[in-house]
Amino acid sequence: MGNIGALFQALPGAVSQGVLWGIMVLGVYITFKILDIADLTVDGSFALGGCVCALLVVEKGRGPVEALLMATLAGFIAGAVTGILHTLCDIPAILAGILTQIALWSINLRVMGKSNTPLLKVDTIFSKLVAVSGMPQSTVAMVTGIVIAVLLILFLYWLFGTELGCTLRATGNNEDMIRALGRNTKTAKLIALAISNALVGLSGALVCQSQKYADIGMGTGAIVIGLAAIVIGDVLFGWVRSFGSKLMAAVVGSVVYFVIRAIVLWLGMDANDMKLISAIIVALALCIPVFINKWRNYHSYSEEGPTC
Amino acid sequence: MLTLTNVYKTFNKGTINEKKALNGLDLHLEDGDFVTIIGGNGAGKSTMLNMIAGVYPIDCGKITIEDKDAQSGVEKVINLSRMPEYKRAAYIGRVFQDPMKGTAAGMEIEENLALAYRRSKSRGLKWALTRSYRWGITKKEKELYYEKLKTLGLGLEERMTSKVGLLSGGQRQALTLLMATLEKPKLLLLDEHTAALDPKTAKTVLDLTGRIVNENHLTAMMVTHNMKDAIRLGNRLIMMHEGRIIYDVSGEEKKNLHVSDLLTKFEEVSGGEFANDRMMLS
Missing domain, CATH: 3.40.50.300 (P-loop containing nucleotide triphosphate hydrolases)
Incomplete structure (x- = not known):
């Protein structure tokens, strides 16, 4: 265990990381919460975003903003591939995601040409903003992340209020019904998967620029982090009702996750154990409500009739 | 026919x-x-x-x-x-x-009706990006839904923002019937x-x-x-x-x-x- 000062030093970095990963969580939210699909493409498309970003910034000498946009586009295409496998070829969503994810591993290696690329000598949006504002890197990353996240939440809030967005929500709710009401559920799913992974790709590129390297394995376990963040957001903000606040809760969940992670590391645990801890967090968060319910039902039983 | x-x-x-x-x-x-x-x-x-x-x-x-x-x-x-x-x-x-x-159980009564109301409406990108539902169901639409729900005689017109999942099977079936004919x-x-x-x-x-x-x-x-x-x-x-x-x-x-x-x-x-x-x- 380090001293408490070290923890406070680590916190700004953790928060900024949480916000940047939070953009990926928004993507996961679309598939997991709205479409009711666990989309495993995420692990691949997150790394894809990072790899595309690194390739453009380091090898091609392009600007960091252009790299972000291209990474978003790459994620969009990756999601569309999963969507096509799922809708056109009737492959179950989980399997379609796994197929794209595993294919992306090779594609990402091809994109970068090696397993990791440092971005030490090039400009990133963060280094540029640090130069302009004079604030520390972690603050800049946090503020930039918050601005982007808020813009995206506004976009998603708008999108899910449109005819298309409502078709997406209804598709996750009751596919038979919405097809009987004349909406093409296959197109809806394809679009949702593509938009979701576009956000994931963008998040991958942002994380790549903030940590100043891209790694072939940077997306491993991203889906679990995404689920953990959503679940944490749900637990903390279960009472919020509006769609916008729920998206906000997901991003805050991501921040909380990374703060927990910082604390765990500060407690002296191995960083490699983090995946185990993530899995435990998700599993606990998913099963605690179930057990509370069962416990309540069991104990509210009385043979004599109502006690009230 | x-x-x-x-x-x-x-x-x-x-x-x-x-x-x-x-x-x-x-x-x-x-x-x-x-x-x-x-x-x-x-x-x-x-x-x-x-x-x-x-x-x-x-x-x-x-x-x-x-x-x-x-x-x-x-x-x-x-x-x-x-x-x-x-x-x-x-x-x-x-x-x-x-x-x-x-x-759709997770959506409100009026959202369900709004989906049904657009059953045979034109499609296309412009249509798809038109805002509606919940944040933009017009007042006129709401009045229409209110009147239609009233004809069911189940009191659903007073619960238009309730989630459909809270309704009983009979209420949901009556609502579906209304949606199919809206x-x-x-x-x-x-x-x-x-x-x-x-x-x-x-x-x-x-x-x-x-x-x-x-x-x-x-x-x-x-x-x-x-x-x-x-x-x-x-x-x-x-x-x-x-x-x-x-x-x-x-x-x-x-x-x-x-x-x-x-x-x-x-x-x-x-x-x-x-x-x-x-x-x-x-």
Whole structure:
């Protein structure tokens, strides 16, 4: 265990990381919460975003903003591939995601040409903003992340209020019904998967620029982090009702996750154990409500009739 | 109005589980027909409705529907035979047997109605990005929904922002019925839509069905296992057996039917089959 000062030093970095990963969580939210699909493409498309970003910034000498946009586009295409496998070829969503994810591993290696690329000598949006504002890197990353996240939440809030967005929500709710009401559920799913992974790709590129390297394995376990963040957001903000606040809760969940992670590391645990801890967090968060319910039902039983 | 010509459908073709569900089905519906459909399990009643709605493709044959062109007002024949399910929805409203199937549980009553209200509306990118639902359902729309919900007499008009998941099966089925007819369909398909309800609720929903169909002069097909209902409702009754229509009665003749007549008819059919079996064995 380090001293408490070290923890406070680590916190700004953790928060900024949480916000940047939070953009990926928004993507996961679309598939997991709205479409009711666990989309495993995420692990691949997150790394894809990072790899595309690194390739453009380091090898091609392009600007960091252009790299972000291209990474978003790459994620969009990756999601569309999963969507096509799922809708056109009737492959179950989980399997379609796994197929794209595993294919992306090779594609990402091809994109970068090696397993990791440092971005030490090039400009990133963060280094540029640090130069302009004079604030520390972690603050800049946090503020930039918050601005982007808020813009995206506004976009998603708008999108899910449109005819298309409502078709997406209804598709996750009751596919038979919405097809009987004349909406093409296959197109809806394809679009949702593509938009979701576009956000994931963008998040991958942002994380790549903030940590100043891209790694072939940077997306491993991203889906679990995404689920953990959503679940944490749900637990903390279960009472919020509006769609916008729920998206906000997901991003805050991501921040909380990374703060927990910082604390765990500060407690002296191995960083490699983090995946185990993530899995435990998700599993606990998913099963605690179930057990509370069962416990309540069991104990509210009385043979004599109502006690009230 | 609706014409089915020589429609065949076989499930699990070429396997040991092969099942001929529709066996050269011919049917013609006139505008405003309210047809009740009876028949034993596996007679092909639900399959027929599903084929019309486009849930599965048909093996061969033709399904057409007549529709007035919105601009010119000219009647034209639309071939539904190979049209995907979601496109047929422009002409067809449906209520399923399972009350859970016709509504989106996680969405509000008014959101469900708004989805239904746009059933046959134009598509396209501009349409898709039009804001509506919840944040933008117009006041006029809300008033319409309020009035329509009021006609159900279930008090749902006061709960328009409640999630549909909170409603009972009967309430959900009544709502589905309203949704299927909110935007007047060319054809209304009711697949045993009261089978999962208790007798009292079933009667309420059934009376509502009769009223909505009559008031809107809808063309409708209703599958039921209740012979009394089949006689009481509608102007035409068909009995199915082994993927074919074996009895088709309408008008005065139908009004004068009794359950015992239908039972006799049923026995005739199965009896005939029995005789055939005997002949084959002897």
